[in-house]
Amino acid sequence: MIAFLVKRFGQALVVMFVISLISFSIQDNLGDPLRELLGQSVSEAERQVLRDEMGLNDPFLVQYWRFLKKAVRGDLGNSYFFKRPALEVIMEKFPATMELVLGATLIILFLSIPIGVYCAINPRSWFTKVMMGMSIIGISIPVFLTAIMLIYLFSIALGWLPSFGRGETTMIGFWETGMLTWDGLVHLILPSVALSSIMLPLFIRLIRSEMMEVLEQDYIRFAWAKGLSRKRIWFLHALKNTLLPVITVGGVQIGTMIAYTILTETVFQWPGMGFLFLEAVNRVDTPLIIAYLIVVGVIFVITNTVVDLIYGLVNPTVRLAGGHS
Amino acid sequence: MTRYWHLFKDSALLYSFGRDKVAMASFSVLLLLVVLSFLSPLIAPFDPYDPAGIDIMDSDIPPSWQEEGDPRFTLGTDAQGRDMLSTMLYGTRISITIGLFAVLLQSILGILLGLAAGYYGGRIDAFLMRLADIQLSFSTLMVAIVVLAVFQASFGTELYNDLAIFMLILVIGIAEWPQYARTVRASVLAEKKKEYVDAVRVIGLGSRRIMLRHILPNTLSPILVISTVQVANAIMSEAALSFLGLGMPVNKPSLGSLINSGFEYILSGSWWITAFPAAILIILVLVINLLGDWLRDVLNPKLYKD
Numbered sequence: 146m147i148a149f150l151v152k153r154f155g156q157a158l159v160v161m162f163v164i165s166l167i168s169f170s171i172q173d174n175l176g177d178p179l180r181e182l183l184g185q186s187v188s189e190a191e192r193q194v195l196r197d198e199m200g201l202n203d204p205f206l207v208q209y210w211r212f213l214k215k216a217v218r219g220d221l222g223n224s225y226f227f228k229r230p231a232l233e234v235i236m237e238k239f240p241a242t243m244e245l246v247l248g249a250t251l252i253i254l255f256l257s258i259p260i261g262v263y264c265a266i267n268p269r270s271w272f273t274k275v276m277m278g279m280s281i282i283g284i285s286i287p288v289f290l291t292a293i294m295l296i297y298l299f300s301i302a303l304g305w306l307p308s309f310g311r312g313e314t315t316m317i318g319f320w321e322t323g324m325l326t327w328d329g330l331v332h333l334i335l336p337s338v339a340l341s342s343i344m345l346p347l348f349i350r351l352i353r354s355e356m357m358e359v360l361e362q363d364y365i366r367f368a369w370a371k372g373l374s375r376k377r378i379w380f381l382h383a384l385k386n387t388l389l390p391v392i393t394v395g396g397v398q399i400g401t402m403i404a405y406t407i408l409t410e411t412v413f414q415w416p417g418m419g420f421l422f423l424e425a426v427n428r429v430d431t432p433l434i435i436a437y438l439i440v441v442g443v444i445f446v447i448t449n450t451v452v453d454l455i456y457g458l459v460n461p462t463v464r465l466a467g468g469h470s
Numbered sequence: 471m472t473r474y475w476h477l478f479k480d481s482a483l484l485y486s487f488g489r490d491k492v493a494m495a496s497f498s499v500l501l502l503l504v505v506l507s508f509l510s511p512l513i514a515p516f517d518p519y520d521p522a523g524i525d526i527m528d529s530d531i532p533p534s535w536q537e538e539g540d541p542r543f544t545l546g547t548d549a550q551g552r553d554m555l556s557t558m559l560y561g562t563r564i565s566i567t568i569g570l571f572a573v574l575l576q577s578i579l580g581i582l583l584g585l586a587a588g589y590y591g592g593r594i595d596a597f598l599m600r601l602a603d604i605q606l607s608f609s610t611l612m613v614a615i616v617v618l619a620v621f622q623a624s625f626g627t628e629l630y631n632d633l634a635i636f637m638l639i640l641v642i643g644i645a646e647w648p649q650y651a652r653t654v655r656a657s658v659l660a661e662k663k664k665e666y667v668d669a670v671r672v673i674g675l676g677s678r679r680i681m682l683r684h685i686l687p688n689t690l691s692p693i694l695v696i697s698t699v700q701v702a703n704a705i706m707s708e709a710a711l712s713f714l715g716l717g718m719p720v721n722k723p724s725l726g727s728l729i730n731s732g733f734e735y736i737l738s739g740s741w742w743i744t745a746f747p748a749a750i751l752i753i754l755v756l757v758i759n760l761l762g763d764w765l766r767d768v769l770n771p772k773l774y775k776d
Contacts, residue, residue, distance in 0.1 A: 160604060171620055281763065285756035287706050289713045290748050293733060301737065397607055404611035408710055412733070423714060426619040434623075438616065449607055 153453060157446040164442035168435040169212050172222075221439065222432035226425070231436035235418055239440070240320045241311060242406050242417035248337030249402065253344050261352025262387075265360065266379060277353075280346030288405050292339035292412035299335060307332050309414040336413045340405055344398055351394055356387040389460055396452030400445055486768045493764040496757040503754055507566060510559035515542075518557040519722065525551050530735070533742055546742045548728070549735055550720075557723060558747055562754065564724040568638050569705040573697060575643025576704075580650020581693065585681045587651060588658025599655070602648035610645040611707055617641050618716040631719035638717055642704050653696055657689035691769040698762035702755045709751055725751040 203211075215221070224231045264273040286294075300308035311323045312332035323329025359365065360383055368378045407419035414420065418437060425433035478484060487493055506513065518524070529551040531540045540547075545554035587598040605613070618641060622630045630637070661667060662685070670680050711717035712726030713733075720731055725747045732743030 156600075156604075167616075281759055282752075282756060285702070285706075285759050286752050287709050287713075287755075289710060290729065290752065293729070293736065293744060293748070297736060297741070397609075400607050400609035400612060404609045404615060407615060408714065411714060423619075426623060427715075429623045431623075434619070441612070445607060 149453075149457060153450050157450060160446055161442060164438055165213060165216060166209075168216075168438050169209050171438075172212070172431055172435055216439065221436045224425075224433045224436075225430045226428050226433070231430075231432035232440075234433060235421065235436045235440050236319075237321070238416060238418045238421050240322060241415060242403075242410070242419060244322065244324060244333065245336055245340060245406055245409065245415060245417060246402060248333050249340035249344070252337055252341040253348055257345055257348035257352055258384075258388075261349045262356055262379065262384065264349065264353040265356030265387075268357070276349060280349050283342060283346035286342070287408075288339060288343050289408045289412055291342040292336070292409055295335045295339055296412070306335050308335070311416060336409050336415050339412070340402070340409045343405065344402065347398070348391070348394075352387060352391060355390050356383060359383045359386045389456070392452060392456050392459065396449055396456075399448045399452075403441055403444065483768060487764075490764055492760055496760040496764075499753065500757045500761065503562060503750070503757075504566060507559050507562035510556070510563050514553075514556035514559045515544075516553040516556040518552045518560055530740055532740075545746050548731060548743045549740070554742060554746055557728060558725070558750055561723050561725045561728050561747060562750055564635065564718060564722065565705050565708060565726070565751070565754070568635060568642070568708045568724065569701045571639045572642035572646075572704040572708070573700045575639060576646045576700060577650050577693065577697060579644065579647040581654050581686070583647060584651035584654025585658055585686065588655040589662065589677065589681050589685065595655070598651065602651055605645070606648050610642065610703075611710060613645045614641045614707060614711055615714065615716060618711060622716060627719075631721070634718050634722075638708055638711065642707050646700060646703070649696060649700060650693070653692045654689055657692055658685055661685050661688050695762065695766045695769055698758055698765055702758040702762065705751070705758070706755055725754075 219232055221231045223229060224234050227234050260276055264276055267273055296308045299306045310332060312328035313326045314321050314323045314329055315325050316322075317325075323333060365378060365383055368382055373382075403419075406417060407423060409415065410417045410420035411423055418440065422434065422437040424430075425437065487497075511517075516524075529547055529549050531543055531547045532538050533546040533554075534541050534544050536546075543553050543555070545558070547553055548557065583598055587595040618637060621637060625633070658681075667680065667685065670684050675684075708717055708724060709726030709729070712724050713730045715727075715730060718724040718727045720727060723731065728747040729744050729751070732740070732745075732747070736744050
């Protein structure tokens with residue numbers, strides 16, 4: 146387990162190093178910091194002096210090291226647009242995105258497992274056929290189109306649900322939550338459904354095919370022969386081994402999910418990190434772009450490590466082999 | 471040539487195709503979309519790229535069967551006064567082109583790296599697969615959004631608009647190589663143990679020739695299966711990027727950018743600017759996915775699984 150952790154940590158470091166390098170080169174190439182600070186009237190000689198003072202003429206490695214030292218302390222520079230530390234601006238929007246991801250994850254979890262298991266147990270029932278047909282349609286509809294269709298149907302045509310924003314929110318410490326008020330929850334419904342729409346069919350299909358494979362195996366036949374109850378075989382013995390690969394795929398999909406929050410947040414004008422990031426791109430707000438990249442990078446690294454850890458805990462073969470799957 | 475034709479005519483693939491109604495229907499729809507969109511300069515009633523042919527007075531006209539419709543514009547016009555039908559035909563052509571070329575790039579990169587990883591094994595294999603793992607965990611869309619955003623910010627919008635189509639192909643093409651590499655590697659590992667590979671090695675052929683002429687042909691069925699799915703994914707990624715304003719520009723719209731420009735007007739009731747391109751996009755991706763499903767069932771390759 147320790148060898149596994151060390152290996153994982155090393156990989157996380159490499160990933161963060163690559164992200165920091167990318168971020169730094171963005172900072173280096175996008176726009177001139179002097180132009181952001183000074184007006185047009187400053188002469189070229191004065192600019193050069195200032196460049197020297199600010200260390201902009203230093204060699205690449207020196208500048209990179211300085212950037213890294215600041216970044217580790219959480220100092221990623223001020224956002225050009227908000228005139229405040231970029232990391233602070235991003236972290237303010239962090240809860241909104243996380244609640245959206247949480248909403249979508251809950252939908253996926255509570256729908257995909259029962260439906261997937263049902264479809265595996267009853268492969269010939271009409272419900273399975275409908276679900277399989279719907280899942281291939283679901284996979285073929287891009288997230289932003291699902292979002293637009295949901296808005297058109299539930300906000301414009303029926304007028305049941307709000308189409309943009311987070312609604313009423315409350316502050317718990319630094320965490321701005323929309324999950325404590327009715328208004329906030331109602332606002333969360335459409336964006337979460339839209340975000341879950343592309344993963345849900347994927348997971349239903351995955352769980353179904355894994356479960357069908359597991360049900361063919363010898364130990365399940367043995368369980369039948371032993372006379373165990375159907376429920377016990379399906380939901381205890383088979384489901385356990387079905388969920389193993391699902392955890393791995395889930396870990397990989399979290400990256401995709403974060404990418405899709407950018408799309409969902411844009412359509413619903415959800416005030417989260419993704420929406421902020423796209424605005425920052427349009428305004429060429431470099432420090433904010435970098436802060437987003439680093440925060441997202443940290444999220445990826447943490448989730449991947451956690452998923453691997455859970456996998457190690459659930460699957461004894463990983464533990465025994467000392468981290469080699 | 472005739473030999474290959476006979477092989478194809480008697481193949482199990484064609485036989486099962488003839489018996490599968492869904493596959494036949496999907497293929498016909500796909501063929502129709504491809505042919506119509508690639509003939510768009512000939513059959514489209516207007517040229518959406520020609521600013522002289524667009525009249526802003528014609529903007530926002532609903533489809534011709536509605537009351538305020540105009541018989542000149544069958545499917546109505548968008549906010550700039552472009553004929554929806556023509557713009558969509560051209561847009562579909564762009565979407566399909568980007569999808570195909572991006573997958574071509576992915577497959578070349580992925581197949582070469584996958585072959586190398588599987589055949590040589592050892593350190594090369596470990597390094598390439600680690601790289602693939604890391605890249606996959608970042609998700610294509612995320613990588614593409616970041617790269618395109620940075621390029622757009624550093625090139626400026628003007629220059630970017632001219633390069634957009636190449637950038638999209640390049641980014642989607644490079645970001646998805648691990649899909650191919652992992653599949654090819656898995657098949658190579660299985661093939662490598664077989665006797666025919668030992669035989670050609672004993673004859674003394676070079677490793678490049680063994681890989682490309684002897685092992686590669688035997689890994690073609692999984693490649694074919696993932697290629698269909700990958701084309702659908704590439705078209706979806708392109709649409710998503712264009713929808714975010716990071717893809718094709720408004721004056722040369724793909725289906726995604728058309729939906730993006732229509733989305734602003736959906737609240738004011740102009741549903742047709744969004745709905746028609748959206749429908750075409752969904753149908754296009756759906757038929758490709760259905761064909762992919764059918765291919766997977768027929769060829770039944772051992773795809774790479776975690």
